[in-house]
Structure formats: C-alpha cells, structure tokens
Amino acid sequence: MSQLDLTLDCDVSALHLSFLETGQAKPSRETVLQIADGLILALASRNALLQAAGPFRAVLQEMMDRPAPYPAILADRHWRVRATNTSTALLLAPPQGEANETSLIRMLTDSPAAEAVIENLPAAVREMRGRIAPEALEAGNGPVLRDLLEALEAASLRHPVARPSR
Incomplete structure (x- = not known):
C-alpha cells in the first residue's frame, strides 16, 4: 500500500501522515483509529498501535x-x-x-x-x-x-x- 493509498483510505492528509512518520506530529486517538481502519488492523494490533502512539501507559x-x-x-x-x-x-x-x-x-x-x-x-x-x-x-x-x-x-x-x- 502506498502512502497515497493510505491517505485516501484513512481520510488523513499526505502532509499530516508524513509528519506522523517523521515524528514531527503526534497523532490524536481518532487519527490512530483512522489509520488502523485504513490498514484493516485486528483489534490486538489496533490496541498496540494506540499504546505506541501516545501516553497510554501514563x-x-x-x-x-x-x-x-x-x-x-x-x-x-x-x-x-x-x-x-x-x-x-x-x-x-x-x-x-x-x-x-x-x-x-x-x-x-x-x-x-x-x-x-x-x-x-x-x-x-x-x-x-x-x-x-x-x-x-x-x-x-x-x-x-x-x-x-x-x-x-x-x-x-x-x-x-x-x-x-x-
């Protein structure tokens, strides 16, 4: 899947996705879930992605x-x-x-x-x-x-x- 395909599937701009990839932006919970939907991730993978994306443990x-x-x-x-x-x-x-x-x-x-x-x-x-x-x-x-x-x-x-x- 290309970055363009992912942005279209997730309804996230290419620039924002690029900033997320480089660490220049922190994703919101909603953005993480949009990306998980676009990637068609299983529940366990979604949870792991949410944990990795933010201060979940804290x-x-x-x-x-x-x-x-x-x-x-x-x-x-x-x-x-x-x-x-x-x-x-x-x-x-x-x-x-x-x-x-x-x-x-x-x-x-x-x-x-x-x-x-x-x-x-x-x-x-x-x-x-x-x-x-x-x-x-x-x-x-x-x-x-x-x-x-x-x-x-x-x-x-x-x-x-x-x-x-x-």
Whole structure:
C-alpha cells in the first residue's frame, strides 16, 4: 500500500501522515483509529498501535494511582495482572511468591500464602468461579479460561464456604 493509498483510505492528509512518520506530529486517538481502519488492523494490533502512539501507559497508571490508598488492579481477559497501584502491589506480594505469579486466579488457587493472607479465601474463590464461568462460555470455552475455571473448582473443594450454624 502506498502512502497515497493510505491517505485516501484513512481520510488523513499526505502532509499530516508524513509528519506522523517523521515524528514531527503526534497523532490524536481518532487519527490512530483512522489509520488502523485504513490498514484493516485486528483489534490486538489496533490496541498496540494506540499504546505506541501516545501516553497510554501514563494515563492508565494515573487511573490506577487515583484510588490510593485503596487497591486498584488492571487485569487482562485471562485475569493476569497488567498494572497495580502501590497498595495492591503490597497486598499481592505474598500470594505472588518468589515466582512473581501474575495470574490472580493462580494466586488464589495455587499459592500457599493465599490461605494465610486472605481471610475470606473460600468466598473469594467462589466469587471468582462465578465470574469466570460465564466468561469461559462467552469465550467459546477457550483453553486458558477453562484451565482457570478447573483450578477454581478444585480450590472450591479444598476451601468450601462455611455454612452458618443454626
């Protein structure tokens, strides 16, 4: 695809596109999306392009830091930690362990420290199982979410929710 073809497909001027290529101009979010449309990029590639084009990380980190001292977590669709604020980093340190586990689910299900630091671990496991079950169905029962759901089901058996006594 030539630069001219791209400018026509994206509805961006050739001069502006040239300035973007040489770093003389910074693209707006809308311009990045116009170029992504013109290039017919997949969603993952669009997201990568948006991240590369601007202060995406800084904006996310500001959003993560704003609720401090309360915890904030940014996780991907497989429940892997992508960013945290300082409070969350302190809370997650014990279940992450030396291996620096990034999966929130694996921290709940596999970490020996989870039981010691999460007072309501059985309820947390049940809650996460309730969240992941529909996500796994919606995702076509993909292998990653299916494995996480199996880990939560096994953890539910090890950590049953106590029934209130009468």
